[in-house]
Every structure is written in C-alpha cells, then in structure tokens.
Amino acid sequence: MSLKNSLLTATALAVVTAGGAFAETTVTIATVNNGDMIRMQGLADEFTAANPDIKLEWVTLEENVLRQRVTQDIAAKGGQFDVMTIGTYEVPIWGSQGWLVSLNDMPDEWDADDLLPAIRGGLTVDGELYAAPFYGESSMVMYRTDLMEKAGLEMPAAPTWDFIKQAAAAMTDKDNEIYGICLRGKAGWGENMAFLTAMSNSFGARWFDENWQPELNGEEWTATVNYYMDLMNNYGPPGASTNGFNENLSLFQQGKCGMWIDATVAASFVTNPNDSTVADKVGFALAPDNGLGKRGNWLWAWSLAIPAGSDATDAAKKFVAWATSKDYTALVASKEGWANVPPGTRTSLYENPEYQSAAPFAEMTLGSINAADPTNPSVKPVPYTGVQFVAIPEFAGIATQVGQEISAALAGQQSVAEALEKAQALAADEMEAAGY
Structure with a gap:
C-alpha cells in the first residue's frame, strides 16, 4: 500500500471512530425461494436503515438445493453463511452436535414465551433454543x-x-x-x-x-x-x-x-x-x-439459525431477532395486510382480532399445528x-x-x-x- 493510501485509510478510520460508528459487518443469509422469504428480503431495508453498520447478503435457493448447500457447509465448517434457513428436521440434530449458536439470550422484547409450544419444542435441545421460527406450519x-x-x-x-x-x-x-x-x-x-x-x-x-x-x-x-x-x-x-x-x-x-x-x-x-x-x-x-x-x-417450521462457525454472530442475532419478532409481523401487516403475515409461530398472533378477521384460515392452521404429535406420529x-x-x-x-x-x-x-x-x-x- 502506498504512503498516500495508508494515510487516507488511517484518516477514514479516525473519522469513523470519531463519529462513533462501527466498521461494517456483512451477514450472509441462506434462504429458500418461497413467498414469505422473498417478502422478507424486500422489507430488509427497514433493518439496515436501523442498523447501518450491518450489510446483508442473500443467497436464495430452491428448497432441495438450499438443504444440500447448508448441510454441506455446516458439516464441513465452511463458514459461507452467518444465518441459515433450516427446518424442524435439522435443528435438533445440528443443535445436539454443537453446530448451532444458542438463542437463549435473545432480547426480552423478542418474547420467547410467546412462541407456540409445539413449534418452540421442535427447535429446542436440552433447554437450549437453537433456531428462531420465521413461520410455522402443518x-x-x-x-x-x-x-x-x-x-x-x-x-x-x-x-x-x-x-x-x-x-x-x-x-x-x-x-x-x-x-x-x-x-x-x-x-x-x-x-x-x-x-x-x-x-x-x-x-x-x-x-x-x-x-x-x-x-x-x-x-x-x-x-x-x-x-x-x-x-x-x-x-x-x-x-x-x-x-x-x-x-x-x-x-x-x-x-x-x-x-x-x-x-x-x-x-x-x-x-x-x-x-x-x-x-x-x-x-x-x-x-x-x-x-x-x-x-x-405434518409439523414444520422454517427457522433462522446461526452456524457456530459464523464470525458475525452478534450481527446475525440482531437480524434473526428482527426477522422473527412481533414488530416484523406488524411491519408485514402494515405493508401487505394481516392475512399475509408469517403464520404459525406465536400465540399472540392467534389472539389478535385483526388477524382472526383478515385470515379465514387462521383457526384451521392453528388446529392443524396443534393436532400434530411428533412423539407419536403413527x-x-x-x-x-x-x-x-x-x-x-x-x-x-x-x-x-x-x-x-x-x-x-x-x-x-x-x-x-x-x-x-x-x-x-x-x-x-x-x-x-x-x-x-
């Protein structure tokens, strides 16, 4: 590096430090190409506006390809992704192998106790929550x-x-x-x-x-x-x-x-x-x-998890907390209407009169989720x-x-x-x- 470039870099760093900003952290997110996830990408500017020190990069894949890519990466400790969209199948297996970061320290306002018990249980191993449900389904x-x-x-x-x-x-x-x-x-x-x-x-x-x-x-x-x-x-x-x-x-x-x-x-x-x-x-x-x-x-949740090999864990947790929060649900409702919010994860959604009124399928969805029994499936x-x-x-x-x-x-x-x-x-x- 030339002396001039060195001085410019040092000056830029001094300005950033003096301004109280942080160096930009890139969070790479692997996700599936379905409607709810594509909608999330469209709304992600709301997150980056509130977190200008975090840059989001998206890898959007067809379901079978996504599963193959994230499984290969996490098993090989490849470190390609900071947030992975994975399901109720992978979470307990990967969590018990130490491949995922625990989310037990999510902020209080995220409200883990509001998660539907069937969905939360499927993402928990030995008391540790290893993924945050983006939407749940039967x-x-x-x-x-x-x-x-x-x-x-x-x-x-x-x-x-x-x-x-x-x-x-x-x-x-x-x-x-x-x-x-x-x-x-x-x-x-x-x-x-x-x-x-x-x-x-x-x-x-x-x-x-x-x-x-x-x-x-x-x-x-x-x-x-x-x-x-x-x-x-x-x-x-x-x-x-x-x-x-x-x-x-x-x-x-x-x-x-x-x-x-x-x-x-x-x-x-x-x-x-x-x-x-x-x-x-x-x-x-x-x-x-x-x-x-x-x-x-069946019983399933597409969830956001952080691989243990990520070098951007704190920034990734911020994103995961935002994307799976009650505030995100309200954001989708304000842009797309209550009928289009991600379903099947939170008790509060099914107690919300606006959602019940807008979503004629709400009761049947909740009944289907509650009817599934993963411990006695057959x-x-x-x-x-x-x-x-x-x-x-x-x-x-x-x-x-x-x-x-x-x-x-x-x-x-x-x-x-x-x-x-x-x-x-x-x-x-x-x-x-x-x-x-």
Missing part, C-alpha cells in the same frame, strides 16, 4: 368451494381419504384443465416424501419398527402409495412427478386444482387476490384420516420423533432416494411394488451401515 386441505358445490358435495371439517377421492373424481374436468387434486410429486425428502410420510401415518405405516428395521415394502406403505398413485394418475395434473410446493401453488392459483393438500402457510397465497384467480373461492379442512386415529398432517409405536420425517441424520439421504423411486413410479417408469422393494433394500443397507 398441512391441510385447500379446496375450491365453487367446484365442490358444483359437484354436489360438502367438504367436512375433518375429511377422510375416501371422501377426498370421491371429491377429486367429481371435480375433475380435464377438458377444461381442471384437476380434482394436486399433490407433491417432485422427488425429495422435503418434497414428495414429506407429503407421503405424513399420509402414511394415517394409513398406519411407519418408516421403522421399534428395532429400527425398515417397513417400506409392508402392506401399510403399499396401501399408502397405491392410494396416492390412484389419486394422481386419475385426477391429478399431467407431469405431476416434477411438481413440488411452488408448482402446485401456481396451478391452484390459476384455478387448475379442485383440491390441494399441502402446507398451511400456502393459505395466504391462495386467498390473495393479487396472485390467485380463485382467491374468493377457497375453503379449508383438516388433512384427511383413514379412521385409525391419525391425520395425514398408529403403531415408533423409535423416532418427527411427523413427516424421522429425526436421525441418515434420514435425509435415505428419504431422498426413496422419493426418487416413488417419483419414478409416478412417472410410469416402474411399478409401486418395484419402487417400494428398492426403497426397502436401500433403507436396510443404509441403516445397517450406520450401525442401527
């Missing part, structure tokens, strides 16, 4: 009230799978590109396998018996996947094996789905008249059951926790491969029996190799 049935009425049917508040099939048949009008039901078909442990695992619980299936032996080729999983194939092949949209959450959301908003069983968080997007052509024609019901005492709904006893996942490190890899086999069956490349035999074999091999 799953439920979203349906076209006009098509249901036209079919001469009435959606029960708590439908069965048999009713769902009956309604899907009655609402399908392929000549006009209306499909009775849209479900996830895209391969991925958090895509088609999230839906199918939750569905399988209501059919009495489980991933593993009490001795950690896989049961994927058993009669309950076979019944689940055959029922799913029947729905999708007869009443679903073409190309369903490549449809995930975002693709089905788009189809529903365009008026092409009679029913969609998916994340409760989608409710604000399907009822938003700016985005949805059917916004005023949407009803909601609990996820279906099979009369066995378990519904096919009809039979299991050795694991998790509703639409199994909370062990090996699950993501196993379920992604299983998802590929089932997606291939949906695409007509193999039979259900072939897919599940392959799934059983690969799960057994992986579990044996892992020492279960």
